[in-house]
Amino acid sequence: MPANRNALIRYRAIDNCLTNKFRRWTLEALIEAVSETLYEYEGMDKGISRRTIQADLQMMRSDKLGYNAPIVVLEKKYYTYEDPAYSITQIPLTGQDLGRISEAVEVLKQFKGFSHFGQLSGVVQKLEAHVYSAATNQRTVIDFERNDNLKGLAFLDSLYQSIIQKKAIRITYQSFKARLPNQFCFHIWWLKEFNNRWFAVGVREHQLEVYNLALDRILSIESANEIPYRDNPDLDADTYYHDVIGVTVSPRTRPGRVLIWVATEHAPYVETKPIHHSQQVIERRMDGIVIQLTVQLNFELEREILGFADGMMVLSPPALQKRIWQKLRNGLAKYEMDTPDEQSV
Missing domain, CATH: 4.10.860 (DNA Excision Repair, Uvrb; Chain A)
Structure with missing residues (x-):
């Protein structure tokens, strides 16, 4: 491992400690925290010396890396930042x-x-x-879609490291349908982003079914080093999601032919931004186009179609057509129930 990478991990670990105001940090506590971080990220089980951490503190105080960290020692024993708002992650770029x-x-x-x-x-x-x-010193000229309030993003790095290092983890998870949290061992194979949400994909201990765990439903993560990691040599993300829109995959369902009419006003958008890579235009009409998809029928497909409201209509298969019709009918009934009478407006 390059020394500079080792040092950066140590600096970040020290910074995490000193920004935590709920604990008083002695040199020994810093050594322990840094050692745990190096073991977690790099698998290093060799302890860090006092001299190394003291040198790191001096380096962070200096301007060699641009940190100029205001590290002080209280009562000749406890290390902290003199400025409570300081962090090496917040310093401006030079x-x-x-x-x-x-x-x-x-x-x-x-x-x-x-x-x-x-x-x-x-x-x-x-x-x-x-x-x-x-x-x-001007405003950015490119604005990317993001959700700064999305829960669970703090777990991304830990989950990523567990994949790279091939280590099992223990997750405390509570789905939207569950009344109470559930803890289980999990073997992550990859991370998946869809519709600005992140998912950890893998298997539970002793089970074969592949799970998509939404990061915003994860409550905590801890290492499970005592459990051998279940690797995944035969399945990759591209293959797994090849026949679906979104993240919901049924291993027992084959992809089917879906025909959808798209209204003229929406056709250019659907053609330039296909719903799925299998999309083909098979007919052009005066009132729009007919596209064909070869996909599994899942929740994400239904949501995509419903998002166009009256701008799309499922032509086949009949089962999907009926489901979309029923959802639109139920939605219309709610509007008719809650919409004020035109004469009273």
């Missing part, structure tokens, strides 16, 4: 930092034309937007 990031962006942009690096496009645009905003 001109040198911006220059290096700009160079990195230019390098990443060279890969955007290659199929294996297609997903870098959004990352590069975000970096370009942040660098431009910071360098010119």
